[in-house]
Amino acid sequence: xxxxxxxxAEVLKAIAHPTRLKILCTLNLQELQVGTLVDKTGxxxxxxxxxxxxxxxxxxxxxxxxxxxxxxxxxDPKLVELILLMREIYCxxxxxxxxxxxxxxxx
Amino acid sequence: xxxxxxxxAEVLKAIAHPTRLKILCTLNLQELQVGTLVDKTGxxxxxxxxxxxxxxxxxxxxxxxxxxxxxxxxxDPKLVELILLMREIYCxxxxxxxxxxxxxxxx
DNA sequence: GACGTATATTAGTTTACTCTAATATTATTA
DNA sequence: TAATAATATTAGAGTAAACTAATATACGTC
Numbered sequence: 001x002x003x004x005x006x007x008x009a010e011v012l013k014a015i016a017h018p019t020r021l022k023i024l025c026t027l028n029l030q031e032l033q034v035g036t037l038v039d040k041t042g043x044x045x046x047x048x049x050x051x052x053x054x055x056x057x058x059x060x061x062x063x064x065x066x067x068x069x070x071x072x073x074x075x076d077p078k079l080v081e082l083i084l085l086m087r088e089i090y091c092x093x094x095x096x097x098x099x100x101x102x103x104x105x106x107x
Numbered sequence: 108x109x110x111x112x113x114x115x116a117e118v119l120k121a122i123a124h125p126t127r128l129k130i131l132c133t134l135n136l137q138e139l140q141v142g143t144l145v146d147k148t149g150x151x152x153x154x155x156x157x158x159x160x161x162x163x164x165x166x167x168x169x170x171x172x173x174x175x176x177x178x179x180x181x182x183d184p185k186l187v188e189l190i191l192l193m194r195e196i197y198c199x200x201x202x203x204x205x206x207x208x209x210x211x212x213x214x
Numbered sequence: 215g216a217c218g219t220a221t222a223t224t225a226g227t228t229t230a231c232t233c234t235a236a237t238a239t240t241a242t243t244a
Numbered sequence: 245t246a247a248t249a250a251t252a253t254t255a256g257a258g259t260a261a262a263c264t265a266a267t268a269t270a271c272g273t274c
Contacts, residue, residue, distance in 0.1 A: 002125075002129075004194060004198050005125050005128050005129050005132065006125050007194075007197065007198040008128055008190065008193055008194050008197070008198055009123055009124055009125045009127075009128045010123075011193060011197040011198070012119055012122055012123035012128070012193065013120070013123035013124075015119055015123070016116055016117075016119035016120035016122070016123040017116055017120075017261095017262090018109075018112050018113050018116045019262095020116075021112050021115055021116045021119070022109075022112050025112065033220080033221095034220070034221055034222095035219095035220065035221085043263090044263080044264070044265090045220085045221075045222095046221095046222080046223085046263085046264070046265080046266090047262080047263065047264080048221095049221060049222055049223085050222085050223085050262085050263090051262095052221095052222095053222075053223090058197070059197060060197075065270095065271095067220090067271065067272065068219065068220050068221075068270060068271040068272065069219095069220060069221085069271095070220080070221065070222095076196050076197075078192065078196050079196065082189060082192055082193060082196075083115065085185065085189055085192075086115055086118060086119065086189060087111060087114075087115050089183050089185050089186065089189075090114065090115065090118040090165070090166060090167075090183075091111050091114040091115055091118070124231090124232090126232095140250080140251095141250070141251060141252095142249095142250065142251085150233090151233080151234070151235090152250085152251075152252095153233085153234070153235080153236090153251095153252080153253085154232085154233065154234080155251095156251060156252055156253085157232085157233090157252085157253085158232095159251095159252095160252075160253090172240095172241095174241065174242070174250090175240060175241040175242060175249065175250050175251075176241095176249095176250065176251085177250080177251065177252095215274105216273100216274085217272100217273085217274080218271105218272085218273085218274100219270100219271085219272085219273105220269100220270085220271085220272105221268100221269080221270080221271100222267100222268075222269070222270095223266105223267080223268065223269085224265105224266085224267075224268085225264105225265095225266090225267100226263105226264090226265095227262100227263090227264090228261100228262085228263080228264100229260105229261080229262075229263095230259105230260085230261070230262090231258100231259080231260070231261085232257105232258085232259075232260090233256105233257090233258085233259095234255105234256090234257090234258105235254105235255095235256095236253105236254085236255090237252100237253080237254075237255100238251100238252075238253065238254090239250100239251080239252065239253085240249100240250085240251080240252090241248100241249085241250080241251100242247100242248080242249080242250100243246100243247085243248080243249100244245100244246085244247080244248100
């Protein structure tokens with residue numbers, strides 16, 4: 001009941017941020033190391049790291065270590081579909097130009 | 108690109124709040140007047156009204172006036188599915204007890 | 215073990231949200 | 245048109261989120 005709602009709200013909140021959404025769209029179905037995400041999102045390393053750790057807390061992301069690099073990826077691929085669906089419903093023009101490209105969430 | 112992301116983030120943010128999520132789950136597929144939502148959510152009239160107007164701004168809700176009552180409902184029913192999907196992915200136990208009831212998002 | 219690279223953490227400031235309480239608006243009825 | 249009911253708006257205080265800059269940790273190499 002209320003627990004479910006609070007839980008769902010928390011996950012949604014974790015996704016409901018431009019930078020975090022950009023991270024998720026950049027990741028899509030692949031795994032990327034932090035540095036790559038820093039480059040692609042254009043914000044600071046510290047900032048990205050904080051967003052990543054927040055999403056890891058919420059079980060949205062999982063990590064894999066390789067030497068001194070840490071690779072992040074989206075735990076459940078359904079999340080990607082869910083974001084796409086959200087775009088289709090509420091940001092239609094964007095969704096169209098997006099599904100047109102096919103493979104990636106980002107041009 | 109970034110516009111799409113900002114737009115999606117904004118909609119998500121509008122949903123990512125316990126009270127607003129509760130409103131959405133209470134509404135589900137029916138339309139309800141403000142007073143009913145006040146009763147069912149257990150917060151103040153002012154508070155509900157502010158949350159409702161926020162979600163109306165974002166095109167999540169639409170309204171219909173009947174005398175001095177205003178009925179709210181979810182514009183796109185897909186949103187309900189989307190919230191359910193989110194629950195299934197991230198709040199599994201809750202999702203199970205929810206789909207078991209069948210008709211409504213709330214017990 | 216010193217150094218370099220990749221990532222994480224902390225502290226502090228600024229900005230944005232959220233709630234409450236009071237007031238305003240709109241419509242209905244007497 | 246006064247009074248009431250339903251809903252909306254505003255203002256202000258408290259709280260949380262977000263960013264930046266500086267520092268810390270972990271790993272690998274020399």
